Amino acid sequence: MLTVNKLSLGRSGKPLLDQVSLSIQPGQLTIILGPNGAGKSTLLKCCSGALHADNGHIHLDNKPLADWSLADLAKKRAVLTQQIHMPFTLTVKEVVSLGLAPWSLSDQQANALIHETLMDVGMADTEPRRYANLSGGEQQRIQLARVLVQLYADPNSNQDKYTKEPKYLFLDEPISALDLHQQQKVLRLLKTLTQKGLGIFCILHDINLAALYGDNLVLLEKGRVTFNGTPSQLSKGNQIETTYQADLIRLSHPDTQLPQWQFKQ
């Protein structure tokens, strides 16, 4: 479990994160929501070990995050950032294989794993193509495959279960460039991964998708947590309306009865 306790971070007098507490459970899809500039990406950077907070504590599997070595962290969690610009043209296979850096796999194992993971994100046919020639959405799925490979590659954990040795995935808007079909596919994939025991911390903009797929929702506003709970709990209050300051009507999803929001026009 990853626990964040009263985390605060400021830059030039302005608080970016203010007393944030939350936890990422293995086997759960935790979705972080919030308006632009609420501190979502900053929180992700703190939780994944890229940024050090001014105050507060983060523990990963009962050990302070700062005590983890970079090499051990790379085997424990994978991070997909928002924009990745690659200056030189690698092939898709080469890009995905970068995710295997923390591990030492045989060529055969590596090839099989890369192929399997590309199938998961629906890009198996692109393996020999040049990464730079793909569309933005396709590149996003290749990068997702790269971070998935980083977690799949552990020879000590059974490929289908992450319960024995919990692993975590941090995603910053992983579906921002995807079409409807691919969005659904990726979110369903994330759901399956959590059922296998993976803990996922995912930043999304779409509150409806978050309510539909998230096990746990965290709403951030100006660096503060204004809501932390399940989607059904979120439907009881009016945090969405006040945090986003948008004119919305609340509906209920016809299949799942989960809350959904629509513009009042």
Add this chain to the structure above:
Amino acid sequence: MKSHSYSHIPYPMLMAILCLVGLFALTQGAYSIAWKDVLFSSMSEIDKQILMTVRLPRLLMAVLVGAALAVSGALMQALFRNPLADPGLLGVSSGASVFVGILIVLNPFSGSLPLWAQSYMQSGAAFLGAVLTCWLIFQLSKHKCQVSVLHLLLAGIAINALSGSATGLLTYLSNDEQLRALTFWAMGNLGGARWEQVAVVASILLPLLCYVWRQSKNLNLLLLGEEEARYLGLDVERFKVKLIAVVALCVGVTVAFTGLIGFIGLMVPHLIRMMFGADNRIVIPCSALLGASLLTSADTFARVLVIPAELPVGLVTSLLGGPFFLWLLLKNIRATS
């Protein structure tokens, strides 16, 4: 991940090119030796003497320096994530040349030392200049304990401008003889290569080249960006410091013994990437091989073009490299627009 199977990569082709170019370099020149004699070692005494004392050390020097220049170019390009980066860009080479200029023009020991000692002092000055420039640029670009690539580039531009004016000032102060020495050094020359020098250069460059080759997997991680490389377990800050030290040593040693030889570091990795892709596990060793071939052939051209005189090899590589750089720039501009 272990190394890929390289079967589809034409290392044999690059090795063959290097051997051919090497044989050509050994046989051609003001005095030509039959290639059959070299291959079957059935040379006359005088052939042997020329080969062993002049041509072979010179060939080995060209191979080592060409490989080191090409690999340091590939290193800088991976570090800056920019295909136009080159050791010359950071100001390392020009920093070194200022120190050599100071020694040539303001030589405090001139006349009091024998000629060989002066040539070693010149090499030492270039090396010192390269290392000092690297250290200075590195200090200037360090920001909150992190090395910012943008600051590094800007510091490089400033150092280049400063070195340019310092060299200009030295040129202004120099007399005719000094001016000639300065100009020829700045154009690069492999002419003076002797066995002792080859031994010194090899003992420094070969371990560095092996180190870079071993780090090529980590260089690939930098292609994703520094933040991503950290997420994959690479200690990016320490790695950058090591890479900059390697570049300073490579450039310092080559500039010290052969003067300014430009554009190899820019051209070779780019050609390799066009042919075999951007995976550094392939780019690094292939660049070393092609860099060695390119400098060897440039040096042979420099020797045979105006027999019995000799062109400075830096002039040949710049003549080749200048148009190449422009073409690269135009291609980049067209690709982005």
